[in-house]
Amino acid sequence: MKRTKNRWSDYYTRKAQKENYAARSVYKLAEIQKKYRIICKADRVLDLGCSPGSWLQYAAQLTGPGGRVTGIDLKPVKIQLPEHVTVIAGDIYDLQPKMAEIAGENVAVVLSDMAPATTGSKITDTARSFELCRTALSVAEQILVPGGRFVTKIFQGDDFKAFCDQVKKSYQRMVIFKPQSSRKGSREIFVIGLEKKPN
Numbered sequence: 001m002k003r004t005k006n007r008w009s010d011y012y013t014r015k016a017q018k019e020n021y022a023a024r025s026v027y028k029l030a031e032i033q034k035k036y037r038i039i040c041k042a043d044r045v046l047d048l049g050c051s052p053g054s055w056l057q058y059a060a061q062l063t064g065p066g067g068r069v070t071g072i073d074l075k076p077v078k079i080q081l082p083e084h085v086t087v088i089a090g091d092i093y094d095l096q097p098k099m100a101e102i103a104g105e106n107v108a109v110v111l112s113d114m115a116p117a118t119t120g121s122k123i124t125d126t127a128r129s130f131e132l133c134r135t136a137l138s139v140a141e142q143i144l145v146p147g148g149r150f151v152t153k154i155f156q157g158d159d160f161k162a163f164c165d166q167v168k169k170s171y172q173r174m175v176i177f178k179p180q181s182s183r184k185g186s187r188e189i190f191v192i193g194l195e196k197k198p199n
């Protein structure tokens with residue numbers, strides 16, 4: 001079991017290194033993009049929990065220089081990024097009230113790959129993941145244009161269904177997606193909101 005997991009990690013880690021991405025997480029977003037076409041050329045994108053920066057790299061390629069990608073994370077992003085990417089260091093819980101100012105107008109996509117520092121306690125970790133997801137969803141409520149797309153990683157736990165129901169209320173379509181590149185034994189899964197309804 002352990003050997004299989006390591007082989008999996010090595011495959012995506014090596015692929016990311018070879019393709020000059022900051023992390024193997026990029027392949028999760030790439031799978032989501034392939035299936036649901038979340039990010040379009042010239043879009044404005046907000047990426048919550050953006051460090052070390054692979055989603056920023058990928059989103060910036062998709063938007064092109066006519067778009068704008070803003071990332072937020074507690075940790076710094078150390079890689080070189082194109083000029084249309086801005087990174088802000090900080091805690092989403094502190095920055096949330098200023099989000100409209102930070103992300104600007106006409107944001108078409110809100111992404112969140114935020115993950116709490118894991119404690120080993122399933123109850124604590126899933127509860128913290130849920131709080132991050134709720135905050136990301138509420139940021140999307142604040143700043144996303146009607147028709148906009150929302151993607152968040154969540155650790156499945158007791159609050160999972162309630163969270164999906166919340167997404168359903170605000171988007172024409174809600175889908176749950178487990179990328180091939182996500183570790184099979186991991187509780188992480190992605191909840192996607194397509195076509196945000198007008199507020």
Ligand SMILES: C[S@@+](CC[C@H](N)C(=O)[O-])C[C@H]1O[C@@H](n2cnc3c(N)ncnc32)[C@H](O)[C@@H]1O
Pocket residue numbers: 022023025026048049050051052053054055056072073074075090091092093113114115116117132
């Ligand atoms: C899995 S990593 C993101 C990887 C990133 N998508 C990439 O492709 O490089 C999760 C990130 O969430 C960030 N994070 C966790 N809690 C946060 C919070 N309260 N505010 C901002 N960022 C947070 C962590 O610092 C961590 O860098």
